[in-house]
Amino acid sequence: MKKVSKIICIIFTSILALILLAFAIITFIFRNEISAISSIKLLKPRVENSLQCGIYEMSFKGDYYFEDYLEQGGAKNDRELLDFIMNKMTKGLLKLKINTSKIGCSSFTARKPNGEHLFARNYDLYATNTCIVRVKGNKKRHASISTVDTSFINIPAQADMNNLLSKAYALAAPYAPLDGMNDAGVSCGIYMTYQGVGKNVIATDQNTDLPDISPTALIRLILDYADSLDEAVDFARSYDMHDSAGTSFHIMVAEPSGRSAILEWVNDTDESDNYGSLRKLVVTYNDQDSNIGQREGESDFQWVTNFIIQPGYYKVYNNDLTGWERYNIIYDELSKSGGLVADEMAAMDILHKVSQRTVRPNRNADDFVLTIHSVIYNLDNLSTLWCGNEQYADKEGMFRYKFDKKKNIFIKK
Numbered sequence: 001m002k003k004v005s006k007i008i009c010i011i012f013t014s015i016l017a018l019i020l021l022a023f024a025i026i027t028f029i030f031r032n033e034i035s036a037i038s039s040i041k042l043l044k045p046r047v048e049n050s051l052q053c054g055i056y057e058m059s060f061k062g063d064y065y066f067e068d069y070l071e072q073g074g075a076k077n078d079r080e081l082l083d084f085i086m087n088k089m090t091k092g093l094l095k096l097k098i099n100t101s102k103i104g105c106s107s108f109t110a111r112k113p114n115g116e117h118l119f120a121r122n123y124d125l126y127a128t129n130t131c132i133v134r135v136k137g138n139k140k141r142h143a144s145i146s147t148v149d150t151s152f153i154n155i156p157a158q159a160d161m162n163n164l165l166s167k168a169y170a171l172a173a174p175y176a177p178l179d180g181m182n183d184a185g186v187s188c189g190i191y192m193t194y195q196g197v198g199k200n201v202i203a204t205d206q207n208t209d210l211p212d213i214s215p216t217a218l219i220r221l222i223l224d225y226a227d228s229l230d231e232a233v234d235f236a237r238s239y240d241m242h243d244s245a246g247t248s249f250h251i252m253v254a255e256p257s258g259r260s261a262i263l264e265w266v267n268d269t270d271e272s273d274n275y276g277s278l279r280k281l282v283v284t285y286n287d288q289d290s291n292i293g294q295r296e297g298e299s300d301f302q303w304v305t306n307f308i309i310q311p312g313y314y315k316v317y318n319n320d321l322t323g324w325e326r327y328n329i330i331y332d333e334l335s336k337s338g339g340l341v342a343d344e345m346a347a348m349d350i351l352h353k354v355s356q357r358t359v360r361p362n363r364n365a366d367d368f369v370l371t372i373h374s375v376i377y378n379l380d381n382l383s384t385l386w387c388g389n390e391q392y393a394d395k396e397g398m399f400r401y402k403f404d405k406k407k408n409i410f411i412k413k
Contacts, residue, residue: 032062033089037167043132043399044388046160051127051370053157055388055399056150056170059409061136064089064174066224074212076242081175081214089171104369105191106326106354107179107252108303109260109286110334110341116380119187119254120347121179123372124356125149128157130373130388132399133173135223137183137408144223145384145401145410146180147373148173177219183403185256185379186226190215192306193264194322195248196274203243204265205276213239215249222253229255233283236263243276252304256379260286260302266310273313282310295331301339303330326354344376344385345395351376352392384410 039059046054065088075081104124111117128151137143151157153176154169161167179189196202213221218236226232232253243249243265254260265279273279290297292309305323307314319325333350334341341347352358355371363369374392376385382403391397400413 032060032064033168033171035062036060036064036171037164040131040161040167040170042161044397046129046158051368052389052391053127053372054129054160056129056131056161057134057412058131058170058173059134059136060174061409064171066174066220067140069175069217070211070221074217074239075214076212076240078214078244080212081217082172085172085175090168104306104322104326104356105189106303106305106323106330106351107189107191108330108334108350109254109258109301110339110347110350111258111301112341112343116378117185117254117256117258118341118344118347119181119189119252119260119377119379120351120375121189121377122351122355122374123147123149123178124369125372126151126157126368127370127389128372129155129159129161131161131170131173132386132401133177133180134401134410135174141224142182142184142186142226143403143408143410144180144182146177146219146223147375147386148176149178149372152176174220176216177223178216179375179377180219180223181377181379181382181384182223182226183382183405183408184227185382186222186228186232186253187255187377187379188219188222188232188251188253190219190249190251191304192322193248193250193308194306195266195308201246201248202274203246203248203276204241204279205243206240206265206279207277208240210238210240212242214242214244215251216244218251226253229253229257229259229261233261233263236281236283241265241279241281248276250304250308252302254302254379258286258300262302262304262309264308264310266308266313284309295335299331299335299339301334303327303334305330325359329354329359344378344383347376348374348385348387348392348398351387352390355390355392357390382410383413 044055106122153172181187222232250264267278286302305327307321351374374387386399401410
């Protein structure tokens with residue numbers, strides 16, 4: 001009897017040891033993913049039956065395999081990118097998809113009386129949850145803070161990110177930033193351009209011998225590795241751009257020196273820009289944009305919305321262009337003081353003036369488009385002022401982050 005009990009005890013102990021070993025192995029394999037998922041916090045809850053969706057925060061302190069993504073030559077399309085993410089971050093256990101829609105956004109640069117430089121951004125889309133993504137810096141990458149629309153990574157707008165599946169989808173967040181800033185003070189954002197004749201938007205789809213990249217992956221590349229505006233532009237020149245899901249984009253980048261640039265992929269004029277493979281990168285710097293127009297040439301600040309700024313691209317530049325009204329409002333506000341704003345809240349006030357509820361006050365009741373988030377990045381003191389869902393009057397409800405050099409991560413103040 002004692003011998004049988006001993007054998008049972010040995011078997012039980014062996015099984016337990018195997019279970020613990022398997023758990024340890026799984027924990028080690030998924031250590032980065034477990035760390036990221038466990039960091040997810042709800043900053044502001046979704047309000048049922050309203051346009052006020054949830055706001056979350058997530059931190060990546062470990063690897064999200066971006067170097068591996070670059071080493072394999074990037075990705076030519078969303079499917080290749082998602083296959084990479086699935087294999088690396090979910091080990092093939094989940095199927096992901098990236099959704100995109102028509103985005104109407106605005107950005108500008110400005111400076112404060114003390115000389116600090118700001119990069120401001122509105123993100124306009126259908127009501128959706130958002131996630132503020134913090135990346136811890138290390139010897140290979142910069143620390144950064146960015147914003148992700150979670151509907152792009154399989155998390156429905158009218159649902160909470162409160163279960164393991166939705167949190168696992170959030171592992172794709174580093175590959176889908178819409179704007180951000182790194183600890184070198186390099187900041188950037190992405191905006192739709194609606195390129196192509198007629199109602200069809202033609203995606204940029206370059207095909208040369210260069211490695212491949214998508215717009216949000218380029219934003220991640222800039223945030224992780226760019227030390228300056230020039231380096232960010234060099235990155236853009238080093239890849240073939242493949243816009244996501246049949247849409248077209250341009251990108252704006254700024255640095256603490258006050259220099260900024262708008263990156264556009266174009267092929268001459270609108271009449272001949274229906275072939276995404278023929279487009280080439282054109283970079284327009286804020287101190288070299290006199291060819292765009294008189295007001296651009298006379299302004300040290302730079303601003304962008306949702307149309308190509310290259311001269312002659314359109315037959316007529318007027319309110320028929322998406323973002324034309326917002327483009328003019330931003331200029332009117334900034335030109336009053338030569339691009340000078342009192343502080344971050346003053347810059348936020350300008351974003352308020354070009355938010356969706358402000359510029360379209362008489363829209364239909366079933367129009368669910370709004371400014372999902374507004375953010376001011378201070379490129380000198382490495383701080384952010386972040387506002388969700390056009391809640392500009394709720395100053396206490398805004399989120400402030402600042403780079404902590406000792407911890408090498410942006411922390412909420």
